[in-house]
Structure formats: C-alpha cells, structure tokens
Amino acid sequence: xxxxxxxxxxxxxxxxxxxFHIIFATLGVGVPLMISIAEFIGIKKKDPHxxxxxxxxxxxxxxxxxxxxxxxTAIGLQLSLLWPEFMQAGGHVISLPLFMEVFAFFFEAIFxxxxxxxxxxxxxxxxxxxxxxxxxxxxxxSAFFITTVNAFMNTPEGFKMGSDGFEAINxxxxxxxxxxxxxxxxxxxxxxLTVAAILAAIAAFGLLRKKTKTYHKKALKLTVxxxxxxxxxxxxxxxxxxxxxxxxxxxxxxxxxxxxETEKNADLILFGWLNEDNEPxxxxxxxxxxxxxxxxxxxxxxxxLEEFPEEERPPLWIHYMFDLMVVIGFFLLxxxxxxxxxxxxxxxxxxxKWMLWMLVLSGPLAMLAIEFGWIYAEEGxxxxxxxxxxxxxxxxxxxxxxGWMFVLFLLLYIGLGVFGAVVLRKVFKNNPVEEELEKKYxxxxxxxxx
Amino acid sequence: MSYEIIGITVLWLFLxxxxxxxxxxxxxxxxxxxxKVTKKDHIINQLISRYLSPxxxxxxxxxxxxxxxxxxxxxxxAYYYGTALLVPGSIAIILLxxxxxxxxxENYGSKKSNLYMFLYGATGLLIPASLSIAxxxxxxxxxxxENGKVSLDYFALFTSPYSWSVVFLAIVSxxxxxxxxxxxxxARANDLEALKLVRKYxxxxxxxxxxxxxxxxxxxxxxxxxxxxxxFDYWWMFGLSVGFFMxxxxxxxxxxxxxxxxxxxxxxxxxAFFGYGVSHFPYILDPYITVYENAxxxxxxxxxxxxxxxxxxxxxxxxxxxxxxxxxxxxYVKGKK
Numbered sequence: 001x002x003x004x005x006x007x008x009x010x011x012x013x014x015x016x017x018x019x020f021h022i023i024f025a026t027l028g029v030g031v032p033l034m035i036s037i038a039e040f041i042g043i044k045k046k047d048p049h050x051x052x053x054x055x056x057x058x059x060x061x062x063x064x065x066x067x068x069x070x071x072x073t074a075i076g077l078q079l080s081l082l083w084p085e086f087m088q089a090g091g092h093v094i095s096l097p098l099f100m101e102v103f104a105f106f107f108e109a110i111f112x113x114x115x116x117x118x119x120x121x122x123x124x125x126x127x128x129x130x131x132x133x134x135x136x137x138x139x140x141x142s143a144f145f146i147t148t149v150n151a152f153m154n155t156p157e158g159f160k161m162g163s164d165g166f167e168a169i170n171x172x173x174x175x176x177x178x179x180x181x182x183x184x185x186x187x188x189x190x191x192x193l194t195v196a197a198i199l200a201a202i203a204a205f206g207l208l209r210k211k212t213k214t215y216h217k218k219a220l221k222l223t224v225x226x227x228x229x230x231x232x233x234x235x236x237x238x239x240x241x242x243x244x245x246x247x248x249x250x251x252x253x254x255x256x257x258x259x260x261e262t263e264k265n266a267d268l269i270l271f272g273w274l275n276e277d278n279e280p281x282x283x284x285x286x287x288x289x290x291x292x293x294x295x296x297x298x299x300x301x302x303x304x305l306e307e308f309p310e311e312e313r314p315p316l317w318i319h320y321m322f323d324l325m326v327v328i329g330f331f332l333l334x335x336x337x338x339x340x341x342x343x344x345x346x347x348x349x350x351x352x353k354w355m356l357w358m359l360v361l362s363g364p365l366a367m368l369a370i371e372f373g374w375i376y377a378e379e380g381x382x383x384x385x386x387x388x389x390x391x392x393x394x395x396x397x398x399x400x401x402x403g404w405m406f407v408l409f410l411l412l413y414i415g416l417g418v419f420g421a422v423v424l425r426k427v428f429k430n431n432p433v434e435e436e437l438e439k440k441y442x443x444x445x446x447x448x449x450x
Numbered sequence: 451m452s453y454e455i456i457g458i459t460v461l462w463l464f465l466x467x468x469x470x471x472x473x474x475x476x477x478x479x480x481x482x483x484x485x486k487v488t489k490k491d492h493i494i495n496q497l498i499s500r501y502l503s504p505x506x507x508x509x510x511x512x513x514x515x516x517x518x519x520x521x522x523x524x525x526x527x528a529y530y531y532g533t534a535l536l537v538p539g540s541i542a543i544i545l546l547x548x549x550x551x552x553x554x555x556e557n558y559g560s561k562k563s564n565l566y567m568f569l570y571g572a573t574g575l576l577i578p579a580s581l582s583i584a585x586x587x588x589x590x591x592x593x594x595x596e597n598g599k600v601s602l603d604y605f606a607l608f609t610s611p612y613s614w615s616v617v618f619l620a621i622v623s624x625x626x627x628x629x630x631x632x633x634x635x636x637a638r639a640n641d642l643e644a645l646k647l648v649r650k651y652x653x654x655x656x657x658x659x660x661x662x663x664x665x666x667x668x669x670x671x672x673x674x675x676x677x678x679x680x681x682f683d684y685w686w687m688f689g690l691s692v693g694f695f696m697x698x699x700x701x702x703x704x705x706x707x708x709x710x711x712x713x714x715x716x717x718x719x720x721x722a723f724f725g726y727g728v729s730h731f732p733y734i735l736d737p738y739i740t741v742y743e744n745a746x747x748x749x750x751x752x753x754x755x756x757x758x759x760x761x762x763x764x765x766x767x768x769x770x771x772x773x774x775x776x777x778x779x780x781x782y783v784k785g786k787k
Contacts, residue, residue, distance in 0.1 A: 062554050063551075063554055063555065065507070065554070066507075066550055066551045066553065066554030066555070067551050069507055069510055069550055070510075070543075070546060070547035070550040070551050071547070072514075073510060073513070073514055073543060073546060073547070073550075074543045074547060076514055076517065076518060077517060077539055077543055078540075078543075079521075079528075080517070080521055080528040080531070080532035081532050081533075081535060081536045081539050081540065082532075082536070083532075084528050084529045084530075084532030084533045084600075085529060087521055087525060087528030087529070087532060088525050088526055088528050088529035088532075089525070090525075091521050091522060091525030091528055091746065092525055092746045092747050092750050093750070095518070095521060095522025095523070095525070095746065095750060095754065096522070096750060096753050096754060096757065098518050098521075098522065099518055099519060099522050099754055099757055099758070100757055100761075101518075102511065102514050102515050102518050102519075103757070103761040103764065103765070105511055105514070106508070106511045106515070106761075106765055107764055107765065107768060109507040109508050109510075109511050110508055110765075110768040110769060110771075110772050111768065112507065113507060113508065113772060113776075114771065114772060114775055117775075117776070118775065121775075134768075166747070167747070168749075169747050169749050169750055170749065171749060171750055171753040172753075397532065397533050397536060398533060398599050398600070399533055399536040399537075399601075401536055401537050402536065404537075405536065405537070405540045408540065408541075408544060409540070409544070412544050412547055412548075416547065416551055419551075419552075419555060420551070420555070423555045
C-alpha cells in the first residue's frame with residue numbers, strides 16, 4: 001500500500017470522491033427546481049396532490065443534501081491536500097470562483113433550512129413557496145461558479161506566465177474563459193434533465209406497483225414533460241459543447257471519436273473497438289456527421305490526434321464514455337417524447353407497462369450519463385491539470401500516505417451510500433403516500449383509488 | 451489597510467464564527483450521548499434537535515468558507531499545510547462526513563440507536579481535537595521542507611506538551627461554549643428541567659476551560675518564545691477575556707440573564723482568539739508563510755474582498771431571518787411550531 005505512486009493514488013482518490021459527489025451535487029441542483037414547480041402548481045391549481053408531491057420530494061431530498069454537503073466539503077479540502085502544488089499556483093486564479101461558490105452554497109444552505117422547517121408556519125402558502133427560489137438560485141449559482149473553475153482548468157486564460165508563475169491576473173477573464181458558457185449550460189441542463197428523469201422513474205415505479213394512481217399519474221405527467229424539455233436543452237448544450245471542443249480542445253473531441261487524421265467531411269462513429277493498428281473496427285458510421293457536429297458544415301476540417309505529440313494525447317477509451325453519454329441523452333429525449341405523444345393520442349394508453357418500465361430505466365441511466373460525461377470531460381484533458389501549463393504529475397502531493405487515505409475514503413463512501421439508501425427507503429416505506437394524503441386531506445381520498 | 455490584512459482579519463473572523471457555532475453543535479452531540487447513557491435523554495434531546503436541525507448545514511459552511519478563503523488569500527498555505535495535513539485533514543473530513551450525514555439520517559426517525567448516538571457524541575469531541583492540530587502546526591517546529599518536499603514530524607507532534615494542551619483546550623472549550631448556549635436556549639424555551647441540567651454542565655466545564663487556557667499559554671511559552679512574548683503586548687485582550695468569563699460565570703451561577711451570559715462567553719472567546727491571532731502575526735505558518743510575503747496577487751486579493759463585501763449583503767439578512775425564525779421565535783423554541 002505504502003509504496004504505491006502518490007500521483008496515481010491522488011488521481012484515484014479524487015476520482016472516487018468526485019464520482020460519488022456528483023450524484024448528490026446533481027440532485028442538489030435539480031431537485032429544488034422540481035419541488036418548487038410542483039408546489040407552485042399545487043398552490044395555483046389548489047390541488048393537494050402536487051403539494052404532497054413537493055412535500056415528499058423535499059423530505060427525501062434531505063438525505064442526498066446531507067451526503068452532498070459532506071462529500072462537497074471533502075473534495076474542497078482534498079483539492080489542497082492532494083494537489084498542493086496545483087493550488088499553490090492555481091490558487092491565485094481559481095480562488096475567486098471557489099470563494100463565490102461558498103457564498104452561493106451558504107445562501108442555499110440557509111434557505112434550505114428555512115424551507116424545510118416552515119411548511120406549515122405561514123398562513124399564506126405562497127410565502128413558503130417564495131422561500132424555494134433562493135434555494136434554486138443558490139444551487140444554480142454554485143454549479144455555475146464551480147463549473148467556471150473546471151472550465152478554467154480546460155482553457156486557462158486571463159493571466160500571463162512570469163518567472164514566478166501566474167502574473168497580471170484578470171479575475172473576470174479567468175472566470176469567463178472560452179469553456180465557461182458551454183460547460184455551464186451543459187451542466188445545468190443535464191442536471192435538471194437527470195433529476196426530472198429520476199423523479200419520473202420513481203413515479204413510474206409507483207404506478208407499476210399499483211400505488212395511489214391519481215397521485216403518481218400526475219407526478220409522472222409533470223416529470224416526463226420536464227424531462228422532455230430539459231432533454232432538448234441538454235441536446236442543444238451538447239451540440240454547442242462539441243463545437244467548442246472542435247475549436248479550443250480538438251484533442252479531446254478527436255480522442256472521443258477516434259479521429260486520428262485531420263480531414264474534411266469526417267465521419268462520426270459509435271462504439272466498436274480498435275485493432276492493433278489503432279484502426280476502429282465494428283463501428284456504426286455516420287458519414288460526415290463529425291464535421292457537421294464540429295462546424296455545422298459537412299465539409300468542415302476536423303483536427304485529428306496525429307497533430308498532437310503522443311504524450312499529450314488523452315486516453316482512447318474515453319470514446320466509450322462519450323458514446324454512452326450521447327446515446328443515453330437521445331434515449332431520454334426519445335422516451336419522453338413518445339410518452340407525451342401517446343398521452344396526446346386518445347387511443348393509446350401512455351401508462352402501459354412497457355412505457356412505465358422504460359421510464360423506470362431512464363432515471364438511473366440519466367445519472368449514469370452524468371458520470372460518463374464527467375469522466376469523458378476529465379479524462380479528455382489528460383495529461384494536463386491545467387491544460388497547456390501543468391500536468392497532473394507535477395501537481396500531486398508527495399505524501400506517502402495517499403494509499404491509506406484512499407482506502408479510508410472508499411470505505412466511507414460505501415458506508416454513506418448504503419446507509420443513505422437504507423434510510424431513504426425507510427422514510428418512504430414507513431410513510432406511504434396513501435396514508436399521508438388521507439391524514440392531511442381527508443376529503444380527496446374517496447375516488448383516488450380509481 | 452492593505453488587502454492582506456483585510457484578508458487575514460476576515461478569515462480570522464470566520465474561523466471565530468466557526469469556533470462558536472461548531473462548538474455549540476459538537477458539544478450538543480456529546481451531551482446528547484451523555485444524556486442517553488445517564489438516561490436523561492428525554493430531558494434535553496428534544497431541545498437539542500430543535501435548534502440544530504435547521505442550522506447544521508450553515509455551521510458546516512463557516513468551515514468551508516475558512517479553508518477556501520485561506521487558500522485564496524494565501525495560496526502557499528495549500529502547499530505547506532496541504533501536504534503536511536493530508537492524514538489529520540482526511541481524518542477530520544471523515545469524522546465530519548460521518549457526523550453531518552448521520553445527523554440527517556437520524557432526522558428520519560430510525561430509532562436513536564446506541565451506535566449512532568455514540569458516533570454522534572464521539573465525533574463531537576474528536577473533530578475539534580483533529581481540527582485544532584492545524585493551529586498547533588502553525589506555531590512551527592512540526593512542518594519541515596527539505597529538497598522541495600514538505601513533511602510533518604509526527605513524533606514531535608505527538609510528544610509535544612503544547613499540542614496536547616491545545617487538544618485539551620479545544621475539547622473543554624467546546625463543552626463549555628455548548629453548555630452555556632444550551633442554558634440560554636433552555637431558558638428561552640422555558641424548559642426548566644433541561645435548564646437545570648445544562649446549567650450544571652456549564653458551571654462544571656468552566657473550571658477546566660480556564661485551567662486549559664492557562665496550561666496552553668505556558669506550553670506555548672516553551673514551544674514558541676517569539677509568539678509568547680508578543681502575547682504580553684496584547685495583555686489587555688486576554689484581560690478582557692478573563693473579565694467576560696467572570697461575568698458569564700456570575701450570571702449563570704446567579705441564574706439570571708442567560709442571554710447576556712452567552713454573549714459574555716462569546717466575547718470571552720472573541721478576545722482570547724483575537725489576542726492569540728494578533729500576536730501570531732505576521733506568521734501564518736512559522737517560519738514559512740507570512741501574511742505579507744505569501745499573499746495572493748493584488749488583483750485576486752481585491753476581487754476576493756469585493757466578493758466578500760457583496761456576499762455579506764446577501765448573507766447577513768439571510769442569517770438574521772434564519773435566527774428570527776428558529777432561534778428567537780419563542781413559539782418555535784418552545785416546540786409549538
């Protein structure tokens with residue numbers, strides 16, 4: 001354990017922390033918006049089903065929030081513990097967005113506490129609803145600020161390189177670097193998409209189990225509609241991201257598409273494998289589509305990997321990450337569209353078993369797509385930690401104890417994950433929606449079992 | 451005032467804020483466990499959880515704020531502390547993670563299991579102990595840089611009387627601050643039974659707190675002569691600290707004005723903490739990092755301060771709202787809402 005390379009172990013430890021954290025970070029950004037929408041509809045339509053929906057989502061939300069907070073604290077500290085030289089140099093530049101992120105998080109934390117503990121404290125229901133807005137804004141701002149940090153690591157700008165490291169820093173230029181707009185758009189859209197898909201999966205599962213039908217049907221209709229809307233936004237964001245990559249980080253796009261030679265009218269390829277000569281085989285090929293994806297022009301010239309020295313190329317397996325992310329994105333778009341289409345056509349039952357199972361599947365798939373997307377984005381800038389300026393090898397800690405810390409944190413995350421899931425299940429199992437509705441709104445229960 | 455000084459002052463203020471709010475939280479964890487063991491949990495646990503549920507996340511942010519801020523204003527601290535603190539820092543994160551998440555888990559009514567209450571209580575004492583190591587290290591003599599490699603001398607750390615007295619001081623202060631807050635809160639809630647219990651805790655932990663402060667002072671004198679001498683230049687701050695301590699004790703002993711008593715405790719720690727901080731000047735890590743030489747570039751420093759001021763405009767009203775709803779709303783405190 002002790003003689004393992006600290007660089008490798010630092011990378012692995014950062015990876016498990018982030019892979020675990022983004023599950024909860026995504027929920028943290030997306031769930032408040034969904035709660036707020038449901039509560040708003042409930043108040044405006046005077047429909048207790050939607051208010052109950054908001055209440056139950058909010059109740060379940062506390063557990064992911066808690067895990068998100070503690071793992072977020074972990075990654076915040078690990079940045080300095082595992083990458084001290086990176087923070088020493090980069091701290092001059094990225095501390096501003098990090099600092100703002102903490103403020104946004106502070107704001108969100110305060111109002112989350114208030115929102116959660118004031119459900120019945122105001123006479124005017126809208127008062128309580130207003131409290132949800134700072135949570136949504138705080139969550140979105142956190143995502144924005146932290147994404148600018150990541151964007152900076154991909155396309156560092158807004159400073160000069162002097163003998164002592166960074167000089168002449170322009171904090172705003174570093175934050176609003178070329179990668180920022182597409183990254184932020186893509187992160188936010190996909191977070192909302194994923195949460196909508198997960199909540200839809202829960203509702204679909206409830207219907208399959210023949211639970212309170214009206215409640216779950218309303219939940220499903222709402223969440224699938226939101227899934228569809230955010231899937232469109234995510235697709236647009238993905239397209240813009242690809243165009244950004246083609247211009248600013250061509251090696252990342254090229255590695256994702258196994259695109260070795262610079263050429264016009266480049267093909268987009270899905271899946272397959274590489275043979276001994278590094279030629280793609282068994283792939284699904286879309287002629288000219290990569291050029292179109294990169295430049296909106298089938299004859300655009302896409303830069304290939306051969307233009308980069310071998311030691312500066314990202315690993316080629318990120319091709320699969322990219323493909324899986326894209327395929328899942330289109331699956332979500334398709335399935336939610338199909339559901340909405342069926343619900344418009346009177347002859348068909350949109351809540352048929354097949355449809356419901358597909359929707360159940362779409363929740364976990366969406367979260368997987370988030371993971372694949374981040375792994376692609378992060379591995380795609382290897383070997384750099386600051387693209388063009390500092391490699392990960394130069395940035396990692398020299399402490400010999402990283403291996404042990406890796407084991408400790410792995411155990412922690414396994415424990416948190418298992419325990420969190422158990423408690424979450426208990427929360428809803430011990431308090432089924434039928435009973436809660438009946439207790440709170442005795443009048444609507446008759447006729448709800450239809 | 452230069453931006454470095456503003457920076458370190460702001461950070462020190464936030465660390466002080468964390469010291470107070472986290473002490474209330476950590477101490478409450480210990481008391482909750484202790485009450486369970488002594489079969490008095492029905493008396494105070496309701497009180498504790500009513501206060502802590504809405505604010506634990508906010509407590510955590512004070513801490514995040516501090517460590518993000520120090521790396522921002524003084525990036526070299528990431529280099530030295532980051533490498534040296536890998537093990538104690540990671541352990542602190544894990545303890546915080548266990549505590550924070552189990553706290554939310556417990557909210558959802560799994561029966562208060564003994565194991566959970568034990569973890570809750572134990573982390574409440576271990577976290578302050580592990581976090582206070584960073585303060586110990588700042589005095590120098592434990593972190594070394596040779597050939598571009600930073601290392602922590604664990605043997606020196608574990609055998610130093612100074613480091614142990616800091617740990618001891620951290621733990622007893624947590625228990626003292628927490629008990630005096632809970633006394634105020636119980637009085638506010640008109641919960642006489644709980645008040646009797648937590649008032650006793652406050653009176654009990656006062657003595658070890660003042661003794662620990664003295665021993666730490668003496669141990670520091672042996673460890674870092676320069677810092678020790680500087681402290682005498684600010685003797686009046688420590689004098690004020692002791693004065694407020696006596697006011698607090700008198701009020702709690704007499705059983706009146708618990709709110710004022712808690713404010714006195716806050717002022718006691720405020721003066722002690724700032725007296726300690728200002729005499730530490732100009733070093734952040736003796737002798738490697740100083741406030742002047744290792745601060746970030748001016749443009750970043752000024753941007754950070756602007757953001758800080760803008761952030762306060764957002765935070766202060768929100769915090770006041772939070773306190774009005776949960777801390778100073780008599781009906782909520784009494785459990786009617």
